[in-house]
Amino acid sequence: MNYRSYAGGMPLGKDYTGQYCSLARALEVVGERWTLLILRDAFFGVRRFGDFAAHLGVPRAVLSDRLGSLTAAGVLTGAPGRHGHTEYVLTSKGLELWPVIRTLLDWGDEHYSAAGPRRVFRHGADDAPVTTGGVCTGCGQDVPVTDLVVAPGPGLAETGATDPVTTALATPHRMLAPLHA
Amino acid sequence: MNYRSYAGGMPLGKDYTGQYCSLARALEVVGERWTLLILRDAFFGVRRFGDFAAHLGVPRAVLSDRLGSLTAAGVLTGAPGRHGHTEYVLTSKGLELWPVIRTLLDWGDEHYSAAGPRRVFRHGADDAPVTTGGVCTGCGQDVPVTDLVVAPGPGLAETGATDPVTTALATPHRMLAPLHA
DNA sequence: CCATCGCAGTTCGGTCAATGAACTATCGGA
DNA sequence: TCCGATAGTTCATTGACCGAACTGCGATGG
Numbered sequence: 001m002n003y004r005s006y007a008g009g010m011p012l013g014k015d016y017t018g019q020y021c022s023l024a025r026a027l028e029v030v031g032e033r034w035t036l037l038i039l040r041d042a043f044f045g046v047r048r049f050g051d052f053a054a055h056l057g058v059p060r061a062v063l064s065d066r067l068g069s070l071t072a073a074g075v076l077t078g079a080p081g082r083h084g085h086t087e088y089v090l091t092s093k094g095l096e097l098w099p100v101i102r103t104l105l106d107w108g109d110e111h112y113s114a115a116g117p118r119r120v121f122r123h124g125a126d127d128a129p130v131t132t133g134g135v136c137t138g139c140g141q142d143v144p145v146t147d148l149v150v151a152p153g154p155g156l157a158e159t160g161a162t163d164p165v166t167t168a169l170a171t172p173h174r175m176l177a178p179l180h181a
Numbered sequence: 182m183n184y185r186s187y188a189g190g191m192p193l194g195k196d197y198t199g200q201y202c203s204l205a206r207a208l209e210v211v212g213e214r215w216t217l218l219i220l221r222d223a224f225f226g227v228r229r230f231g232d233f234a235a236h237l238g239v240p241r242a243v244l245s246d247r248l249g250s251l252t253a254a255g256v257l258t259g260a261p262g263r264h265g266h267t268e269y270v271l272t273s274k275g276l277e278l279w280p281v282i283r284t285l286l287d288w289g290d291e292h293y294s295a296a297g298p299r300r301v302f303r304h305g306a307d308d309a310p311v312t313t314g315g316v317c318t319g320c321g322q323d324v325p326v327t328d329l330v331v332a333p334g335p336g337l338a339e340t341g342a343t344d345p346v347t348t349a350l351a352t353p354h355r356m357l358a359p360l361h362a
Numbered sequence: 363c364c365a366t367c368g369c370a371g372t373t374c375g376g377t378c379a380a381t382g383a384a385c386t387a388t389c390g391g392a
Numbered sequence: 393t394c395c396g397a398t399a400g401t402t403c404a405t406t407g408a409c410c411g412a413a414c415t416g417c418g419a420t421g422g
Contacts, residue, residue, distance in 0.1 A: 016218065019237070020340050022289030022299050023221050023282060030285075033380075036212070037197065040204050049399055056200070059381050064400055085389085085398065096288055099313070101204060103280040104211075108203030111274060118203050132280070133314050159201045214409080230370055240410050245371055266369070266418090 029073045030097065034058045035066055039094065040101055042076065044150065045179045046165055047087040055165035070094075090176070098145040099134070106132045109155065116154035124149045124174060148175040210254045211278065215239045216247055220275065221282055223257065225331065226360045227346055228268040236346035251275075271357070279326040280315070287313045290336065297335035305330045305355060329356040 016024040030036055037056055046052055053063055067088055070076040075094040081087035109117040121130045124147045128138025136143050151172035159166060168179045197205040211217055218237055227233055234244055248269055251257040256275040262268030290298040302311045305328045309319025317324050332353035340347060349360045
């Protein structure tokens, strides 16, 4: 059986036909090159095509394709924004991907960042660190991603990058808050 | 043996140069096509080249490349097995990827499996379900992946597949226990 | 001791996606 | 209406993926 029929075609050539596993289904949606990095930026508040392109260095054709696939899959929604430009915002289905990104991020910090985490996450309410599992070490509550603040960690190196996204992320920042207010 | 060496070049065309983020580093290791499915099978106890190939339907050249990359990255280790064949086993670094696979699996079950989870995970000691976060709903303990039992869930469809891995996974099975005893 | 079998991994030609640069389209404002 | 900024497309090149066939090796058995 061929699952190329979700929403008018799987993300180009990246399906896993024959795998009857929810991991395979999930990877058909978020498993392509660049996709999780795009979503990470979306969690950080990036909403505009040009900001994704500048921050990620992804070819514009690929970015266009990925934003379209994610929108078709219901992970992002393309709302008309302030100046007539489309704004790509995470849906509730997309927000549920946060644990995936958080666990991968932590694994990368653990094994590929000798100087410690590159970014740290705190509870906006009491500024205490939040564990991988999403529990605030201060108040003990389960913190939804909308209440998280991301800040530079000890392992974050100077990059010299000057794009708006990198600049905005150099200071603590509430997750999902749009970079362009 | 074709281990595309990690020193002197990231895994061909799959690097994310310029991204100073641990997510990008992690994706360079586990973000390529098929890689997470290979690791999922490794958690399920698959250790042999032919079993991976038969269960996943991945081209053998790609499988060979991925197993080599993962071994070079220290996620798998290639120990000589029973009959002179190499056995690919997860290292401790690889075991730490379980939360990543578990969260993705749950997201896929949630959104792409109307009949419920395709597989369920229980605590081997008391047979109670274990949450996404790894906590046993029976005893409340944090259950390491080595103490998990995976069993078919309500959403698991009949596939007609007859390969050894699919067959072995049709009944409850301790995670990481080798399929070929 | 040699033939055979099963499994591991490589080779190879065709196909398809990623890349990067240049180009076009569209909207808002002066 | 003209202009500048941003979004998204086109296109030739490069490289990864695919699938099938092939090679090589250790174990088995007559």
